[in-house]
Amino acid sequence: xxxxxxxxxxxxxxxxxxxxxxxxxxxxxxxxxxxxxxxxxxxxxxxxxxxxxxxxxxxxxxxxxxxxxxxxxxxxxxxxxxxxxxxxxxxxxxxxxxxxxxxxxxxxxxxxxxxxxxxxxxxxxxxxxxxxxxxxxxxxxxxxxxxxxxxxxxxxxxxxxxxxxxxxxxxxxxxxxxxxxxxxxxxxxxxx
Numbered sequence: 001x002x003x004x005x006x007x008x009x010x011x012x013x014x015x016x017x018x019x020x021x022x023x024x025x026x027x028x029x030x031x032x033x034x035x036x037x038x039x040x041x042x043x044x045x046x047x048x049x050x051x052x053x054x055x056x057x058x059x060x061x062x063x064x065x066x067x068x069x070x071x072x073x074x075x076x077x078x079x080x081x082x083x084x085x086x087x088x089x090x091x092x093x094x095x096x097x098x099x100x101x102x103x104x105x106x107x108x109x110x111x112x113x114x115x116x117x118x119x120x121x122x123x124x125x126x127x128x129x130x131x132x133x134x135x136x137x138x139x140x141x142x143x144x145x146x147x148x149x150x151x152x153x154x155x156x157x158x159x160x161x162x163x164x165x166x167x168x169x170x171x172x173x174x175x176x177x178x179x180x181x182x183x184x185x186x187x188x189x190x191x192x
Contacts, residue, residue: 015167019178019185028054049104050064060107061105069144103170103173112177116165121157
């Protein structure tokens with residue numbers, strides 16, 4: 001059975017490769033607009049499900065995932081300018097925010113979605129530190145304008161939840177979904 005990751009994210013590819021060395025990648029082109037009144041958790045779950053559904057075909061197992069940063073109830077997407085990224089990082093400075101990652105698995109037999117919420121506490125970020133970080137290439141394709149697996153890992157004072165979920169694919173939940181669908185992972189034989 002074909003395993004397909006409905007994502008163009010290099011971070012998700014790296015994480016999934018740890019669990020399942022053989023899979024295909026196919027980016028899912030969907031409308032990522034938030035619906036009026038939609039809560040962040042509902043939004044991120046809808047995004048992962050729509051990505052997986054866009055790519056799914058019979059006789060395949062498809063994983064769709066989406067990650068958002070939520071601060072003060074506001075969803076932070078990928079920054080579209082330096083000013084946008086600066087504003088995001090200033091908002092996160094010295095506070096605890098949530099990173100929500102949803103993973104949806106679609107197979108011939110089932111559709112299952114898992115939502116993982118991780119609380120991340122940032123240290124105080126000076127304007128100079130923010131400017132230095134924004135001079136790197138790290139913040140530009142990441143929700144909330146930071147990548148925990150890079151230099152921004154030094155901003156994190158505390159984390160409650162899934163580190164790999166913050167990176168973009170929660171490994172424990174993903175392994176469980178794959179094995180329940182009969183996919184043999186690097187750590188199992190396809191049985192939960």
